Amino acid sequence: MVEKTLNHYVVNKNTLAICSIASCEFSSIVYEIDQILYVRQTPLKIIQVSCLANGSTHKGRCMAVSYHTNNRHKLPVPISEKDSIYFFPTSAPNNFHCHWISYHHVLHLQLAKNQETIITFRNGLQLTISVSFYTIEKQLHRTAHLRHLFSGL
Template sequence: MSSLVMSHYEINEQTMALIPANYTDYQTIAMETDKKLYIKKTPFQIIERGCLNNFSSFEGRRNSVNYLTGFKRKAPIPISVYRNIYAFPTHALKDWDCCWIFYHHVESVVKVKSNHSVILLKNGTQVSIDIPRLELLKQMERTSYILFISRDGLRS
């Protein structure tokens, strides 16, 4: 592990996942395509800041997704439509185990046990999650739908 712990983290095109970590020095492991970073903020705080850095609040993004899709629980969030950055939560937002997975980096989802899966990322990294495979596939499908409607302007 790198001894460098960062105070802040800026979500970018290389961000693959934000994993909660319960350590004294850091609360998130930010997985990028070529490195892991250790961040003092929680995954949710990083997501909130990512939305603000892209001219919206998290609540605004979530309200928009809810309005356009009807998705209320575990709604995927378009962090930046222009930079093609979309993320989805693995658990309820208040759940300590909630990871944020960045859609374009997912290669596949593999079932390990009935309530345990592994997300295979395009760079070969694996993220082990205590969620059934079908739930993760549903999150992928919902994120894909948000990407589709945000790109193709199906809104009237």
């Protein structure tokens, strides 16, 4: 896989996941279908900028999701309904350890030891994250429900 370093990033159809990283040089690792990007923005900042690039604020999208789903925490975000790009957080978005996962690219979830989950993406990439299987499965279902709701609007 190709590796690059960027100052800014906007989510697109090729984005699989945005993960936080503790580094002096960058704040996020972005996994795309065919490359890994090291980005100087935090995962939440990437999500916020990506929402703006697609015509709304992150806060506005969260308000709409909350209104339609009656949920208040760890809300999935429709980055672009037009392109069917939906991401869900693995924990509270302000948490340093929060990663953002593309709903569309998830192929399979697998329970790992020590309350970890292995996410297999459609391109074969496997990502092990320190979040319970139950939490990721619930987030995946929430996002599927949201996608279904928004496709009917």
